Amino acid sequence: MTTKHYDAQxxxxxxxxxxxxxxxxxxxxxxxxATAFKKLGDLSGRRCYEGIAKCPAPCSFCKxxxxxxxxxxxxxxxPLPNDQFLLVQWSCAPTDDGPVHIIETIxxxxxxxxxxxxxxxxxxxxALTRLAGGVVQDLNNLLTxxxxxxHALLEESSRADEPTIRLHAIRDACDRAAMLAHKLTAFxxxxxxxxxxxxxxxxxxxxxxxxxxxxxxxxxxxxxxLPSDPGLIIGEQRxxxxxxxxxxxxxxxxxxGGGSITVSVHAxxxxxxxxxxxxxxxxxxxxxxxADTGQGMMPDILERLFEPxxxxxxxxxxxxxxxMVYGVVRQYGGYVTATSxxxxxxxxxxxxPQCPPLVASAPDAIHEATGSSETPEILVVxxxxxxxxxVGDVLRHGGFNVHEAxxxxxxxxxxxxxxxxxxxxxxxxxxxxxxxLIERVEHLYPSIPVLLMTAFAxxxxxxxxxxxxxxxxxxxxxxxxxxxxxILTR
Numbered sequence: 001m002t003t004k005h006y007d008a009q010x011x012x013x014x015x016x017x018x019x020x021x022x023x024x025x026x027x028x029x030x031x032x033x034a035t036a037f038k039k040l041g042d043l044s045g046r047r048c049y050e051g052i053a054k055c056p057a058p059c060s061f062c063k064x065x066x067x068x069x070x071x072x073x074x075x076x077x078x079p080l081p082n083d084q085f086l087l088v089q090w091s092c093a094p095t096d097d098g099p100v101h102i103i104e105t106i107x108x109x110x111x112x113x114x115x116x117x118x119x120x121x122x123x124x125x126x127a128l129t130r131l132a133g134g135v136v137q138d139l140n141n142l143l144t145x146x147x148x149x150x151h152a153l154l155e156e157s158s159r160a161d162e163p164t165i166r167l168h169a170i171r172d173a174c175d176r177a178a179m180l181a182h183k184l185t186a187f188x189x190x191x192x193x194x195x196x197x198x199x200x201x202x203x204x205x206x207x208x209x210x211x212x213x214x215x216x217x218x219x220x221x222x223x224x225x226l227p228s229d230p231g232l233i234i235g236e237q238r239x240x241x242x243x244x245x246x247x248x249x250x251x252x253x254x255x256x257g258g259g260s261i262t263v264s265v266h267a268x269x270x271x272x273x274x275x276x277x278x279x280x281x282x283x284x285x286x287x288x289x290x291a292d293t294g295q296g297m298m299p300d301i302l303e304r305l306f307e308p309x310x311x312x313x314x315x316x317x318x319x320x321x322x323x324m325v326y327g328v329v330r331q332y333g334g335y336v337t338a339t340s341x342x343x344x345x346x347x348x349x350x351x352x353p354q355c356p357p358l359v360a361s362a363p364d365a366i367h368e369a370t371g372s373s374e375t376p377e378i379l380v381v382x383x384x385x386x387x388x389x390x391v392g393d394v395l396r397h398g399g400f401n402v403h404e405a406x407x408x409x410x411x412x413x414x415x416x417x418x419x420x421x422x423x424x425x426x427x428x429x430x431x432x433x434x435x436x437l438i439e440r441v442e443h444l445y446p447s448i449p450v451l452l453m454t455a456f457a458x459x460x461x462x463x464x465x466x467x468x469x470x471x472x473x474x475x476x477x478x479x480x481x482x483x484x485x486x487i488l489t490r
Contacts, residue, residue, distance in 0.1 A: 018106040021093060022048050024064055030101060048104065064090050064102050077109070085113045150174065196393050197355060197477075198233050200286045201226040201265045203240040211248050211263075219258030220292075222248070230265050231286050233352035234390060234477075239328045246325055247290040247348050254294030254346065262291045268351060270335075278335040280353075285334065287351035296342040305338055325350065355394075355477045376488060377418065379403045381411040381425035381437060382453070391424065391453075394477040395484070408432025412440060420448060422488060424480075427454035438468060449487045 012019045012033040020043065021031035029043040029051060036043065043051040053059050063074035067090040075089040089105045150171045205226050215222045244263070251261045268287045275282035297305070306326040329336045333353050340346035378400045382388035385406075392402045403418060405411040407429045414420070423441060427434040438450050452470045471483050 015105075018052075020048060020052070020104045022064070022102045022104055023099070024068055024102050025099070027058060027064075036106075052106070061088070062090075063088075064104075067092060067102060068100065084108075084110045196234070196236070196390065197397055198235045198237065198240065199229065199231075200233050200235075200240070200288060200352065201228065201230050203235070203237055204244055204263065204265060204288060206237075207241055207244050211244070214245075214248065215252060215261060218252035218255065220252055220255055221260050223260065223262045225262065225264035225266075227265060231267055231284070232355040233286050233332070234355060235332055235352055243325050243328060243350060244288070244290070246322065247350070250322070250348075251290055251292035251294060251346070254292055254296075259293040259345075261293075262289070264289050264291075267354065270351075278337070280333060280335050284354040285351040286354045287349055289347055289349050291345065291347040293345040296344050296346055297338075297340040298342060302338060302340055306336065374421075375399065375401055376421045377401045377403065378422045378424060378484070379405060379411060379414060379418075379420045381405045381408060381423065381429070381434070383407050383426065383429045387426070391480065394480055395424075397477075398481045398484075400484075408434070408437035408440070411437060412444075415441070415445060415448075420445075422484065423448055423450045424484070425450060425452060427452060451483055451487060 012031075013035075015033060016035060018036040018039060019033040020029050020036055022028065023030055027047040027049060029046055029048055032040070032043050040052060049055045049058050049062070058064075061076045061078050063076055067074045071092055073089060073091040075087060078086045078088055080086060085108075087107045087109045089107075091103045091105075093101045093103045095101055150167055153167055205224075208222075208224060212222055248261060248263070255261075265286065265288050268285050270278070270280065270282050270285055272282045306322050326336050329350055329352065334351050335349075336351070337349045338346060339349075378395055380388055380391050380395065380402060382391060382404075383406055388404055388406070392404050395402045403414055403420065405414055408425070409431050411423070411425070415423075423437075425434045425437050429437075432440075434452055434454070438452065441448055441450055450468060452468050454470055454472065469483060469487055471480060
């Protein structure tokens, strides 16, 4: 076996970190690698604290003496202005002539710290979400009881005496509490919505007139950067509008003396590392950013920004607008983050998973494969109205003719009178399950294929239904179209 000999200087020069060799007797730099030379200039013979840290004396965070005394490597994380962090490591390096030198390695760990902070924030927000969900449920139950008894007592009383006046005050307080519970519901990701396929630029663009008017009242200007076709997302127009209005309003309030706001939409790709930190899948997203030139925020405020009821406004006004933003975005599988620099402004990033391009070419491919010129008629059977609507929207956008049914009984009635060529059904439904519907379809209409949507498509279920194609929830629009296309072109 041939032993290779490596030149130590070449190895150090290949490192992306800043590496220096220091004489601990006088802190003089004896060697620096190529990265150190590029970022810090020539340090030869200079004291490390002068050339690297720009300090007149050894740095307070320096652990070079401990490294020499113990002979063990030491490290220290050093915070810098603007939320930057460095990891400095010291190791002993014996030399041929006897004296021990110190190898100092400096690594920029700012991005790692931000990822760790994002991960901790995501875990904390998830715990708060679960807690808020339970609180809202109990609160709504209590308010229902209070409403019922108050209403009954008011029905029994026709007098305008003091007890009746107090009952009216209790009822009004219940109404306000119900409104607060409704706002908090948005944070728990369980707010009712009517989602559909949206072009985020178009959804945001509808708000230009009212937002420009709002900014003018705050002596601010708004710059819009909205590409015509950034890609499609799943969302609801009304909720998108509430998000944009909340973020722009916050930006205006952060600039009491006026300033500039930039609202932009663009496509981004979430890497695996960033996705793990945010608790979302990696892949393509459509991101909206709202940037301002306002006062900015300290890191401790930034970390609590999306918590319900957290506010920095005078008087302790309930801070639910950003909690609502967080809840709605997470409801659709997206993420929301904020960055800020004191005195320079803040940037909010709101991103939704991008739907794959959906074009009306699927039926054309099916026509070619089957030799038929008719567009397939698809029946979607799903008891959840929101899911049924979005599945229907995806298939219609893919060029299919779509019929919808709320359960298996309704589906059989439609099958009897329509020319259905394909059935997409949910598994768990009232009155008739998806499995029962499949049995009836196979018996009455054996030529019609079925796609079963289910969250329980495990090996046990697959073993009982080897002839049925399953699509596991949750799925992407492209997965649905691909499954339908595959079955129809068999």
